[in-house]
Amino acid sequence: MTDLFTPYELKGMRLKNRVVMPPMCQYAVENQDGIPNDWHYVHYVSRAVGGTGLIIVEMTGIHPDGRITNNDTGIWSDNHIESYRKITAGVHANGSKIGIQLGHAGRKAQDAEPPAAPSAIPFDERSKMPAALTAQGIEELIEDFRQAARRAVEAGFDTVEIHGAHGYLIHQFHSPLTNTRNDEYGADLALFGEQVITAVKEELPADMPLLMRVSAKEYVDGGYGTEYALGICRRYKAAGVDMFHVSSGGEGPIGSNGGPNAGSAYQVGLAEYIRSGLQVPVIAVGRLESYQEAQSIVNEEQAELVAIGRGMLSDPYWTLHAQEALGGVHNVPKPYERGIWRRK
Template sequence: MADLFTPYSFKNLTLKNRIVMPPMCQYSVQAEDGNPNDWHYVHYVSRAVGGTGLIIIEMTAIEPDGRISDQDTGIWSDEHIPAYRKIVDSVHSYGTKIGIQLGHAGRKAQDAEPPMAPSCIPFSSQYGMPRALSTDEVEEKIQLYREGARRAVEAGFDTVEIHGAHGYLIHQFHSPLTNQRKDEYGKDYALFGEKVVQAVKEVLPEGMPIIMRVSAKEYVEDGYGIDYIASICERYKHAGVDIFHITSGGEGPVGSDGGPKAVPAYQVDLADEFKKKLHTPVIAVGLLDEFEVAQNVILEGKADLVAVGRGMLKDPYWALHASEALQGEQKVPKAYERGFPRKNK
């Protein structure tokens, strides 16, 4: 029976354990012209030292106005590649695999003037009125995702995750609440995301899996549920998505944290249901900071991988501490062995 510390393989991606650090934007750290800096280097490499199996770099914009804020990272230029390659090489040196999440904030871009979206519907009264993308511009965005993926491959990443959740651009296209277009991208809600997946797949080497993050549930009136998004994701699956990263919310006042009523593992059943509907591997996420809770997700077969977000912001060595608490197999760096007495026996 698999547990958190059982290796996991899919296509050419082999992980030493089932623990994932999900994408988490750093916001307050100035990424000049989209380039990751020393903060990002230490932030990610320290989690590799801490035993994480897979790290997924924060939502990385495919163009400058695709950033949530101007403080965030991007991958719209070949000039970004060396900084990412430095992070990737160091993460690999600790036996951890690393991916990057490609995204575009769409109408949730806080510093874009104006932001852009499928339709002229603002996120809230605190956000700017977005302009609707022309059909030609939509096609251009698809190519920007493709180029971002190409650069990710050149930087040495092991996998690419496409952000289709939390109310960002792809989510805006596949949600009837935010897509009121009259062209083909409005008549077919899955078309934009499907073409993005196809474009990304074109530039990835054979055997590199594509991950896609989707919100399985919208927390607003008339928002979609899991049956709707599962039908959309069938299209994404056939286009080339290999693993789905199951989250929820983000299109309204309730964000990806599930709101004040959220409890540990509140999204796990969504991941479990999604896994059964699409027969694909899934990553579960959502207040899985407690070691035993995360362990049970794998033991009960509800997900293939477990993403621990806020827990890793608090503790870079979450995976090592989990292995200590749960008697799991995990290699502690020699320099830190004195801090883990059980591992020295």
């Protein structure tokens, strides 16, 4: 039976287990230059030491004004490459694979003056009024995604994830709530995301998988549901996405954490829906701190990979501790054997 510690292969990327650290913003850039620092190096490499199969670096701005805040990381310049290369080398040295999530916050960019968006609709009454992107502005952002992907390859990442969820720019384009344009991008709401995928894909080696994070439903009146999301994902799969990282929310008052009534594994059914509807591999995410629950998702073939967010913020060695709890300990770093490896 396939379990949490069964290796997994997607194109040319081979993972030692099914555990993923999902992108989680650290807001830890010191000089507003987007360059990751020692905090980011320790943060990501420690999860590799902790046994994680795949680590995905936080949403990384493809443009300075595409960051949520100026304390977020970026990859809009070749000056960023060397710092990421140090992180990827450290992760690889400890036996894990690493990806990077490329994104643009759109109207949710707090420090942009003004933020850019498909349409001039602010996120809420406290948010800045965004400027609706011109046709030229859209072309430039697609090129920014392309160049960011090129830099990611040069920096040694094993995969790239495009952020199309949580109310950020690509999500804003494919949501009827936030895209009221009168041009081709308003007539075809999946077009911008599709063009970004095509541009990114052209920069990746043929054997490098392309991931995409999507919100499978919106928690707001008039928001789209799972059937609509499936249609959007069908377009994105045809454009070149190899695996979907299935989340939810991000538009309206309820964010990507699902709100106060969201319990453990609350998004797993959404991942399973996209998986079965498109016959495509998926990553399940959403309050999956329980070792047994993560194991059962893989056992029951609800998802190929399981992302552990909050649990891994709390415990960099979540994967090694899951191995302990589930009785399959192996590949423990030798210096940690006395503390983690319970010999029987």
